[in-house]
Amino acid sequence: MSKIQRHVHKFGGSSLADASCFQRVVDILGKYSQAGDLIVVSAPGKTTNRLLEVLDRYEPLNSAAARVLESLISYHHELIAELLTGQSAKHLSEMLEQDKLAITRLLTQACELPIRHEVLSFGERWSARLLSSLLNQSELASDWLDSRDFLRAPASAQPQVDFQASQPLFAQQLAQYSSTLRLVVTGFIARDFDGQTITLGRNGSDYSATEIAALADAVHTTIWSDVAGIYSADPRKVREAKLLNKLALTEACELSRIGASVLHARSLEPLARSAQQLTLRSSYTPEEGSTQILRQTQGSSGARIVSTLDEVCLIDITFDGLPKSVQSLLHFLQQQQITPLTWQQRRDCHMLRLAYTCELFEQARLIVNQWASAHQFSVEGARGYSLLALVGRGVSEHANHSGQFYRLLARQPVAFIQQGPAHGSLIAVLPKTTLEPLLNELHQALFIQPRRMGLMVFGKGNIGQQWLRLFAHERAELERRYNLRLVLAGVFGRDGGVVDFHGLDPTQVLHSFQSKPVVWSELLERLAEHPFDEMIAIDMTASESISYYYPHVARLGLHLISANKYAGSADGAFYRQVQQAFADHGGRWLYNATVGAGLPIQSSINMLRDAGDHIQEISGIFSGTLSWLFQQFDGSQPFSQLLNQAWQQGLTEPDPREDLSGQDVQRKLLILAREAGYALEARQIELQSLVPASLALLSITDFMMHLNALDEAMNQALQTAQQQGLVLRYIARFNANGQAKVGVEMLPIEHPFANLCPCDNVFAIRSEWYQQNPLVIQGPGAGREVTAGAIQSDLVTLCQRLT
Ligand SMILES: NC(=O)C1=CN([C@@H]2O[C@H](COP(=O)(O)OP(=O)(O)OC[C@H]3O[C@@H](n4cnc5c(N)ncnc54)[C@H](O)[C@@H]3O)[C@@H](O)[C@H]2O)C=CC1
């Protein structure tokens, strides 16, 4: 039996702040989750703060706490009323009233720590209960689980989950639920070994999500919040800050270690000891991009992020000259979980300087003082410093990036500059100053440099060759427009190909082709180690077997552009697997060229849907080859001769029987129906083939030699149509009731589908907004130029999105 590929989704309070947020979360789960996934939730909105307020204000005979509690309970009643209907609304409201009574009872002991945690735990329970009911109401079967039933941790300010103790409990709990459910789990809360409720401390919800993912052996965790991910600098301070699609785990750890608030070090810790991938994404703008935290390193080394802290404090310790003491102090601080942001040992004056956030300063000073007085060293602490850091794999060894950093700081009164561990950061501590101008200057110098994009091309036939010509012509303009370097890193045909990460010349590559057979495992291994900021594969083959590698390509973090229609029209399960794999790994899959070549058909459907329209019917002529053939076929030339000409012009598929059998049109109809939001399968499309049985199994060469076997049936069909004053056209139709067919129809000559230029495609889209008068898109739908143009247009889209 295959193991469930479980995903964990975590939603924080800001993603669950009101009814529309909850609804948005359900929409996200409808789109991005599957049965069996775990959904970890925080308390809605500011619920935890309000519960703390209730606890802090509680005094017997004082009504302030009661008023805060009353307004909090009303807010939750309103959420229930706005979101749920019928029995489930009634049931949840009743439970909420019972909880109110329970909290009121608990408040009489509000000063006891376990009771405080018990009261706080209601927020997450309300959230899980409500989201689970809402999912059920939206036909996404669900239940909810209280994480206190399995998470065990010793009580402390920042409790660390005991994996060994929690795992069997978790397995027992999970076994009670069907894998067809989406299970909503409370974040942030656990029990200690006496069975008392505890909370997991600062950033405890994100931490519980990655910890639960480790317990569930999940393949992926997505933390949904109100930001799209990690940026090259704080976007509130640097307007040009760019969202990083990928970040190595080591880089993320270093970033959080030096105090960046975007991701806490605790949440990353379970990643290092489990198989899960982590993605950060915005629940408000999920399509805007995401940051994927990669366990393995990828791309070139150097700076990725410029980070600042406005308020930093220093503790200076003067030693008696023994470096051994420094190591023993640092070790001691690590044991006390009070490791400094950075430190510098000044051998000239026997001084050690430790930098801390102001939050930790007093605690650190106390601990350092205790240690120092035992050794009779003197300690001084001072506030009034700031921190500027560069984070990125190998950044302190990167001549250009570290050079820029030191050059910028040469003009500043710096307290000290220090390298972070494993060359992963460069950190400067400065007397407190306004950091924004420095931050912007450094960001500009480092990141406004061109990004390097590698391109790996599959297919060097009609479309591939034409695209290489177009790419050679357009490359400089594209590089200039988006501040990029586009490197053609490989070209493959059926017989093999070449890879060169230094770059191939698109005008020469096909002449100097030293082809070597493709060994896919080797190629994928090589691609995993590419040196580019982003890598894009372009599939211009008609190979079904290549399409099977798409999920793997996605897992490598590559982006993909396809003219190949196989994956888009594969069975629904595989199609969704490919979509999911790209979504999970922060990649983009564009396949504009698969239908209508360069016509803006998919983008129009997507624009309508994004704006709130519903597509109800799509019909038209979707094959350039069949359009050309039936427009020309008037009896003056045999059908077979015309087919031969279409093949010579590069209109047909590599095997023209793909066109004549209607399968190519069937694939396009399937791709469009899915794009329009319908889960259609090929077997649901009625298909009329024009290929006689006698030609079906021949090799392409033999088929092309026996084309005249097509003529008799085609002549007869033409005569029948002409006798009724009608013309023949090969039409595709699909509607919202799931009726779908492709085949020859006899149409009056005045019909809009009857009078096209040869080779034109026409797409008529009926929707809620385009009812009486459909939206019509018409123009050349096959051929080398327009199809290569469609690939180039997808490449431009990717360049726009990735820079
Ligand atoms: N011709 C047209 O107007 C349009 C074509 N398309 C699609 O574009 C793709 C390419 O079409 P054409 O260039 O006309 O075909 P083609 O037959 O001229 O070229 C296909 C290329 O793919 C290569 N190839 C096949 N299997 C391979 C494999 N396993 N590994 C690596 N390379 C492999 C072949 O060696 C050849 O270089 C097809 O999927 C087609 O459906 C899409 C829209 C319009």
Ligand SMILES: N[C@@H](CC=O)C(=O)O
């Ligand atoms: N053979 C196809 C090519 C484009 O997809 C057609 O004729 O439309």
